[in-house]
Amino acid sequence: MPPPLSVNPLLIAQLRNGSEQAFQSIYQQYHQAVYRFAYAFLKNDELSKEVTQEAFLSLWIHRQDLSETLPLYPYLFNKARRLTIDAFRRITSASRMQRELMTVQETLSNETEDTVLWKDLQQITADILKSLPKQQQMVFKLSRMEGLSYEEIAKELHISKxxxxxxxxxxxxxxxxxLARYDVLYVAFIFYCSFVK
Incomplete structure (x- = not known):
């Protein structure tokens, strides 16, 4: 993606001093370019928006490390590139897990002892979830059992992403x-959770 116009050094100085107005100006100037870069690889609107948001969140958090004499674009580009690679790896990992889950499902559906195993897994799941702190329980259930996105969960629980x-x-x-204590495969646990509503 071709770099946008360079940012005024004064704007970077204001950003380093914590100016939200300077941050908004920089965001307006660069966010479309960062989004387009992420989307070109991910082909996923929500993930591309997350990459964009995280890149700018990192810019804000590390604003005092910025140099007024160096262009801002390379920093954002490198951060967006790393975040895009991480998101791409998550997609690949999720696809691989989906195939593993299908294998688990076929195995469970073909064996007569599955009912007993399923009940055991149900009890193990309940015990493990009860042991988690309340906030972790809610976030896990909304994410893995209800299938909500980070943004949806944040709105539901009134917390940040x-x-x-x-x-x-x-x-x-x-x-x-x-799960190691129960000798249960993590993939089987997640597979069970995806069917619990």
Whole structure:
């Protein structure tokens, strides 16, 4: 993507000093270019918007590291590139997990002991979810059981998207560690959760 016009060094100085107005000006100038770059690779509107939002969130958080003498575009481009690669890897990983889930589903549907295993998994799931802090429980259920996006969960619980991501990451780490005690495959657990409403 060709770089937009360069940002006035004074605007960068104002951004470094915490000016939200300067940030908005920079956002207006660059956000379409960042979005188009992400969308060119991801072909997904929501993911491309997330990449754009996270790139600008990083710009705001690390604004004091910016140089008034260096162009802003390379910073945003590199951040958007890394975020796009991460999002692409998540898509690939999700596709691979989907294939694994189909294998688990076929196995479960073909064996007579499946009913017992399914009930066991149901109990294990309930026990693990109860052990999580309340906020992590809600975020996990809304994400993995209801299929809501980060933005939808944030609106539902009146918290930021970053807080949603934090709780989901903590929940998934805790779940994985607890599943080891039960000798249960993580993919089977997620497969079960996707059917619970």
């Amino acid at each position: 970053n807080t949603v991501k934090y709780h989901l990451v903590c929940a998934l780490k805790s779940i994985k560690s607890q």
